[in-house]
Amino acid sequence: MKRFWVFLLVFALMLSACGVPASAVVPSVALSAASEPKTLTVFAAASLTNAFDEIGKTFEAANPGVTVKFNFAGSQTLRTQIEQGAQADVFASANTKEMDALVTGNFVAADSAQIFLINQLVLIMPANNPAGLVTLADLADPGLKVVLAAKEVPVGNYALQMLDKLEATIGTGFKDKVLANVVSYENDVKQVVAKVQLGEADAGIVYLSDTVAAPELQKINIPAENNVVAKYPIAALSHSQNPELGQVFIAYLLSADGQSVLKKWGFLPVK
C-alpha cells in the first residue's frame, strides 16, 4: 500500500511539472507570431450564423493571412463558455444582458461594447401551415404546438416581452393561453427554426433575420408597436490574444460593407 502512495506522489509531481513550463511558453509564442498567419475566434449568437459565415469570408479576403473561426450558440451558452475560460477574441451577443454579465466579470472592458445591429421578432409556421394560423391571435388556439426558446436564451426572453405587449392589444389571458401551448423550450433560436421547418411544431417565435435563410417558412409579421427592438452588442474580449485584430473585425462590421451584408440577412443596420 505504501508503494501506491509513493506513486501517487510521483504522479502528482509529474502533473505539476507538466503544467508550469506549458503556461510560461504559450503566450510568448503567440506574441512572436505577430507577422505569422492569425486566427480570429469569434463567439456569436446563433441568429448571426448565416450573416457571419458570409462576413467571415469577406473579412478573410480583405485581410490576407487572417482566418476567422466562429462558435455559434445561444448567447447565454457563449457567455457561460467564456466565463469558464474558453479562448475567444470577440463576442457578439443577441442581447445586452449577456454582454453586461461579461463586463461585470471583467471579461470585457467597461463601455467597450457597441451595438452593431438591431433585430426583430416574427411568428413562423411550417411551409404547409398545418394548424392554419392566420393572425397573431390564433397563437392562443387550444391544442396548437408552439415552440419557443428558453427564457434564458435572448430570443426566448424577447418572445415573452412580445407576448406581454400582444396581451395588451389582443386581450387578457392571451399570454397564458399561448404559454399553455408551448411544447418545448429550445436552447437556441436555430433549434426553434429547425423544429418548425421539420413540421413538428405548428408555430415558433424567432427573429425576422432567421426567415431570410429559411424562405420556405410561412410567417406572420408582428406590428412594430408589439414588437421588440433586439439590440446586438459586440466587443473584443479582455483576454484576447489578438485585440487589434478583434477591433478591426468590429470596425468592419460597422462599416458600410459589413452593414450591407447584415442588412441582406434580414437585420436592421445601425448606420
Add this chain to the structure above:
Amino acid sequence: MRLRRSLTHHMVTTNSQFDWLFVVPGLLLIALLGLPLVALFLRALDKDFFVFALSSTALAALRLSLTTSLISVVITLLVGTPLAYILARWDFPGRAGLEMMIDLPVVLPPSVAGLALLIAFGRQGVFGNWLSMLGLSLPFTTTAVVIAQTFVSAPLFVRSARLGFAGIDPQLEEAAHVEGATQWQLFSQVMFPLAGRALISGTMLAWTRALGEFGATILFAGNLEGVTQTMPLAIYLGFERNLDMAVVLSVVLVLVSLVVLGVMRKLDDNRR
C-alpha cells in the same frame, strides 16, 4: 514480492519489480476518471446542496428520469430477451447484418439518433405520417423520451443477453427438451439462471444509459419541465441559467447511477 489475486481469487506471489508498469498508466486513467467526479462533489457540497436538490425543477426532472428509464428498461427486457435468444440460437440469412443494425445505435452519436427518430416518427416523418392519420403525435411527449431512451439503450442489453445465451451449452437445452420441459420451464430453470450474469449486466448497462440519455431526447422529445425535461436536459440547461444548480443536479445523477450500479452488482454477486 507481493500478493496478487489470481483468476480463482486465491492470492499468488509474483515479482513486483515491474509493478510501476501497471501502476503509473493505471493512475493516469484513474485520475482522468476520478478527478472530475471529485471536483463535482467538492463544488456541490460547497453549495446549498439540498436547496437545489429539492427544488421543484430538480424533483420533476428526477421523477421523470426515473420513470422513463424504468419503463424503457422494462420494454427492453420484454422485447429484447426474445430477440437476444433468436440471435443466439437461430440461424437465418442476414443474421450478421441484423446484429450490426442492432448494435449501431450504441456507436451512433446521439444527435444522429435523435434526428433519425425525428425523421422517422416525427409528425411529418416517414412513418410518423401514418401515426398522424391515427391522431397520434410523438414528438414533445413523454413517450418520445421513452422511445429515445430505448433506442439508444436496448442494443446494450440485447448484445449482452445474446452473448449470455450463446455461451450456454446447447446440449443442456436439448437435455431439458428430452426431459419434457416446457418452453417456460426451459427458460425459467435453465436459460435464465445460466445467462443470469449477462442478463443482469446488460440490464444495468441499458438502465444507466437510458438514465443518462441526452442528445436523442432533446432533439426528438424537446425540453419541457415535467414532460420531457429529464435530468441530463435539466443539467445542460441549468449550466447556463445557474451553474450551482447544474453541479448539484449532476451529483444527484451520479448518486442515482451509483445506486443502480450498486444494486446490479449486488444481484450479480448473489448469483455467483
